[in-house]
Amino acid sequence: MSSLLLNKISILNYKNILDKTFNFDSKINCFIGNNGVGKTNILDSIYHLAIGKSSFSVSNENNINHDSEFMLLDGIFLVNGKEENITCSLKRNETKVLKRNEKVYKKLSNHFGLIPVVLISPYDTNLIIEGSFERRKFMDSIISTYNKTYLHNIITHGKLIKQRNKILKYFNKSAKVDMDSILIYDDQIIKLSKPIHECRKKFINEFMPIVIDKYNKISGKNEKVTLSYKSDLNDNGIADLLKKSFQKDMTLQFTSCGIHKDDLIFKISNSSIKRFGSQGQQKSFLISLRFAEFEFLKNNNYISPILLMDDIFDKLDIERVKNIVDLVNSSEFGQLFISDTDKIRIEKVLSSLKNSSKIFEI
Template identity: 45%
Template sequence: MYLDNLSVINFKSLTQVEVQFDTKINCFVGNNGQGKTNLLDAIYYLSMCKSYISSTDSQVLKHGEDFFVLQGKYNRNNTEENIYCGLKKGEGKVFKRNGKEYERLADHIGFLPVVMVSPIDGELVEGSGEQRRKYVNGVISQIDKVYLDEVIRYNRLLSQRNSLLKTYSKANFSYDLIEAIDIQLSEYAAVIHSKRKAFVEQLIGILQDYYNKVSGGQERVSIRYKSHLNDSSPDELFKNNIERDRVLQYTSVGIHRDDIVLLIDDYPIRTVGSQGQQKTFLIALKLAQFDFIAKVSGIKPILLLDDIFDKLDANRVHQLIDLVANDGFGQIFITDTNKHRLEEVLGKVSSGYRFFNVENGNFELVESK
């Protein structure tokens, strides 16, 4: 699968952009704030129906404008696919595939798999468990629509349960209603837990290999899945904690409290890993994610590498580019502020590429191979 061309109007800093891409490697070079990352985020948006970087749609709308439009022409399994996304203030967003509007945005997730590596991935190391749960949900949702539906239903019921718990001091508090919700929550939680556990187990087997290929180091890396359901059934958890939850006024146990621990030499990388080790770990994690999605879906995701070379030594940069330029990967988009670094790296790859200079939201093709 590859993205043939992209049209962008009023997306973040990009007023109007049209770019034709190489089927393999596409490089964008320019100073910070010129629009490189925004273009990659637009590609991510067309796959995932949301921004990788901005938390709300209002933040991706160019300042002073009341609409944005993204259009991409893809080749997926040798079939042309035209994807349209438009958003107008006060009217919500519309996604279309080949002119037909999706009834649910969730139905589009996974159709055009994508993996993005970005400086904000540091939140997977430094941030809360919520960041890591979002990561796990985002990966599994691209290859399992049942999982995505279960998470949506679980979160909806969880919100209802928390609203009921806030009435703990009132006479009309209903244990029967809580119990009815817990029965459904337990069903969804069991499915979600099982699929998260299977995902982490598969990722562990790939992660070490990619870490070694990028770093050439000897550290052992892994992931540990933390969940209340590892040691107890969901129905027991909810039942045993109902009084505590009434006091707290929220649901204190369940898969919404899950986390993954990122480990290097059996210690949390957050506390013992250097900046270089943490960045290498995150890159290896995303490449393992790519491998996982490709094997399950049968489609190689588009790989977006946004400004990832900082804090990597020259050897690791070369190792990474050599790795992703081979036939095991598909179409790749790379941004960097250092033109000479990318030129040197690309000079050693045999695959085709396009090289763009980016300035004030303008993308100029300067080299093609």
């Protein structure tokens, strides 16, 4: 098994963090403080360096402190014993610069997968309550971490769909249809759709048993949970789908079928977890998804991802907290970062864990 560590991070003008430097323990690191002091932003800065973008902010400039003109993140990682210096800088009204050992990345996708990371946060509720985009993003981010061909196919497919939608809008407004133009994009979409669909099917078949196992261990109850893959391509070929939906797409001015409409269906006791799952069941399920993501990436990358746990113990009963701690103890976790408002709770958690630790009071 390969090794991955974050030794040190320097944070400058990142959201509400003006100037902080942390030297980390190789196992467990905890950030303690009241709400609003920046604990989540510290975890997000680690995520940002690992992935190349914030987990929370859509706009890059939202990451710059509102009284500052620039932000800088500087991390020293150890990947299989080799030091990797990752920096991310951004000035207002300029393009973000991501560097690896002083060398600028030409494409963000070239960095993706070097430093696998899993973030568990309160925002994970979006996976349940929001639309299918969030669940596709979840699925795609996991597969793309270890499969560069899939990442390339997803990016290319997204661009093709955008171009096809532009043509559909033009056809609708001009009342002129050039089928040769649309078929150029359809042919490329058809070639990419099958391998993407096959990758997703394979992923779900391997991923679902891990989720079920993690949920049972966290909940401590005999509740049946499932996740299934919903896709237009499960029962139809993409060529026929595009052909049959063309008139509808013309009216709607966007491509209404295909793998960009795929979804994941979450159920508990054969009912929608969104509609019928309790708050505790939903939170346990979401944490199970993330622990399953961790194990899946570890098994496919042969490296333990960095695990970020943002305020996950809040609103969980004592039994579920204990089960999560037991899960961490029994698994081959690498480096772990935890944020919490309750120092006493964290000290109790740390006392039951086997590894070395550091507490940072923010």
